[in-house]
Amino acid sequence: MTTTTTFGVRVEGLHKSFGQNEVLKGIDLKIEPGEVVCIIGPSGSGKSTLLRSMNLLEVPTSGSIYIGDREITAGGADINELRSHVGMVFQSFNLFPHMTVERNITVSLERVKGLSSAKAKDVAAARLSEVGLSSKASSRPFNLSGGQQQRVAIARALAMEPGIMLFDEVTSALDPELVKGVLNIMIDLAKRGMTMVVVTHEMGFARQVADRVVFMDRGVIVEQGPPDELFISPRSERLRSFLSEVL
Amino acid sequence: MNDFINMFFNIELITKVLPDLVGVGLMNTLILAVSATAIALAFGIVIAMALISRHRWLNWPARIYVDLLRGLPVILTIFLIGQGLPYMGVQPFGPSAYPYGIISLGLIGAAYMAEIFRSGIQSIHHGQLEAARALGMPYTTSMAMIVVPQGIRNVFPALTNQFIGIVKDTSLVYVLGLAVGERELYRIGQDMSQRVGNLSPLVAAGIVYLIITVPLTYYVNWLDNRLRTGRVPVIVEEPATKAIASEGAKA
Numbered sequence: 001m002t003t004t005t006t007f008g009v010r011v012e013g014l015h016k017s018f019g020q021n022e023v024l025k026g027i028d029l030k031i032e033p034g035e036v037v038c039i040i041g042p043s044g045s046g047k048s049t050l051l052r053s054m055n056l057l058e059v060p061t062s063g064s065i066y067i068g069d070r071e072i073t074a075g076g077a078d079i080n081e082l083r084s085h086v087g088m089v090f091q092s093f094n095l096f097p098h099m100t101v102e103r104n105i106t107v108s109l110e111r112v113k114g115l116s117s118a119k120a121k122d123v124a125a126a127r128l129s130e131v132g133l134s135s136k137a138s139s140r141p142f143n144l145s146g147g148q149q150q151r152v153a154i155a156r157a158l159a160m161e162p163g164i165m166l167f168d169e170v171t172s173a174l175d176p177e178l179v180k181g182v183l184n185i186m187i188d189l190a191k192r193g194m195t196m197v198v199v200t201h202e203m204g205f206a207r208q209v210a211d212r213v214v215f216m217d218r219g220v221i222v223e224q225g226p227p228d229e230l231f232i233s234p235r236s237e238r239l240r241s242f243l244s245e246v247l
Numbered sequence: 248m249n250d251f252i253n254m255f256f257n258i259e260l261i262t263k264v265l266p267d268l269v270g271v272g273l274m275n276t277l278i279l280a281v282s283a284t285a286i287a288l289a290f291g292i293v294i295a296m297a298l299i300s301r302h303r304w305l306n307w308p309a310r311i312y313v314d315l316l317r318g319l320p321v322i323l324t325i326f327l328i329g330q331g332l333p334y335m336g337v338q339p340f341g342p343s344a345y346p347y348g349i350i351s352l353g354l355i356g357a358a359y360m361a362e363i364f365r366s367g368i369q370s371i372h373h374g375q376l377e378a379a380r381a382l383g384m385p386y387t388t389s390m391a392m393i394v395v396p397q398g399i400r401n402v403f404p405a406l407t408n409q410f411i412g413i414v415k416d417t418s419l420v421y422v423l424g425l426a427v428g429e430r431e432l433y434r435i436g437q438d439m440s441q442r443v444g445n446l447s448p449l450v451a452a453g454i455v456y457l458i459i460t461v462p463l464t465y466y467v468n469w470l471d472n473r474l475r476t477g478r479v480p481v482i483v484e485e486p487a488t489k490a491i492a493s494e495g496a497k498a
């Protein structure tokens with residue numbers, strides 16, 4: 001898995017409201033190229049909203065976000081071009097059910113990157129082999145297990161050669177025995193130097209893989225630091241009580 | 248009883264009307280229905296996209312169009328459009344009423360198809376559009392490649408139903424006045440029935456309609472059933488053995 005350029009992320013003074021409901025209340029976060037950051041926190045604290053802001057699936061109410069050295073929140077930014085460099089994997093896989101596994105990967109290669117059909121198929125084959133699913137290229141998504149679908153979704157995102165990957169609770173919808181296959185792929189990706197922002201409930205994964213853990217609650221970052229520090233000696237009462245519930 | 252059979256099922260009259268019914272009427276009915284459906288599908292999808300648009304200048308006109316044409320009786324709309332266009336001097340197809348019949352049915356059909364397309368498109372989980380957009384596909388590409396094809400598949404039975412409706416509605420086009428060779432099934436049955444004072448030719452026309460519509464109805468039911476029950480997914484998880492996966496496991 002070659003990563004061409006990895007991007008860092010800079011989030012400055014990010015606010016996001018849905019109607020009257022202010023979900024992000026001033027987020028500042030800097031992520032270095034190649035860094036793996038896990039975001040943890042209680043349900044509804046704004047983790048997904050923060051992550052989805054990083055490829056503008058949510059449009060910030062105010063504040064700015066830089067991917068690499070480009071400000072994506074600046075007016076006139078080419079959103080589609082930007083997104084083709086930012087991979088995202090969802091909790092619910094979101095594979096395209098009317099397409100084969102291979103086509104799921106080639107469609108954006110052809111339509112967004114302008115690859116020829118033959119070249120796109122080569123890339124798809126390579127990515128599928130990396131996630132151990134070469135034999136499923138011509139299957140339909142609904143004939144795959146959840147774990148296999150999520151591995152295809154990761155392969156699909158990686159095929160675009162992103163400089164950063166966003167993961168939103170990608171194992172939460174999986175049966176426990178299927179979680180490991182997906183996490184192993186993410187662990188490998190991290191080792192290869194991909195910048196990763198991972199919203200997760202998998203504290204084991206955060207501990208093992210994250211360079212930094214960010215704890216969010218009620219729309220703010222309450223505490224952040226290396227996993228060992230954060231998990232072993234949490235400074236805030238909120239993180240202590242959160243950890244006592246999830247660990 | 249004999250009177251009844253003679254009035255509705257006079258074999259002689261039925262045999263007499265059959266060549267015209269099949270040779271002229273059936274052909275015209277199918278041409279009218281298929282052309283009108285083509286217009287309805289093409290225009291219907293455009294209106295559907297406007298219906299789901301967030302821009303009010305797309306949304307409102309589409310909404311009004313759909314409400315109007317679905318709210319009016321078909322025969323009234325056929326009159327308004329079919330006589331109105333030529334009356335206003337819009338006669339791109341010459342004076343024949345036939346093309347205006349097709350346009351009228353097509354425009355009415357588009358209103359119904361638009362609502363069907365809209366519901367189909369909106370039944371697709373939002374995650375599909377998000378996944379496509381997250382890969383960098385523009386909105387129109389995402390809709391065209393990912394969302395709309397799935398939406399259409401979900402409403403294919405309803406669209407076929409609409410086609411059946413259009414087949415039946417072609418029987419109203421005669422109000423615009425059709426030349427002899429342009430007459431569709433109903434008009435041919437009706438013409439002879441009036442001439443001979445017997446309803447058997449009309450019954451014959453009815454039977455030809457049924458031969459088209461009833462099998463289609465059963466086809467729709469079958470499709471619907473298959474879509475509803477869905478295919479049973481075969482779920483087999485195999486261990487992730489290849490390249491990364493195994494390396495990762497050692498980590």
Ligand SMILES: Nc1ncnc2c1ncn2[C@@H]1O[C@H](COP(=O)(O)OP(=O)(O)OP(=O)(O)O)[C@@H](O)[C@H]1O
Binds near residue numbers: 023041042043044046
């Ligand atoms: N599109 C939306 N419209 C309105 N409210 C929203 C929308 N998306 C999220 N919210 C609200 O924003 C808040 C934060 O949601 P978010 O999904 O970011 O939380 P989260 O930390 O990811 O939670 P979870 O762990 O349950 O996924 C919630 O109160 C949610 O109801």
Ligand SMILES: [Mg+2]
Binds near residue numbers: 047048049168169
């Ligand atoms: Mg979430």
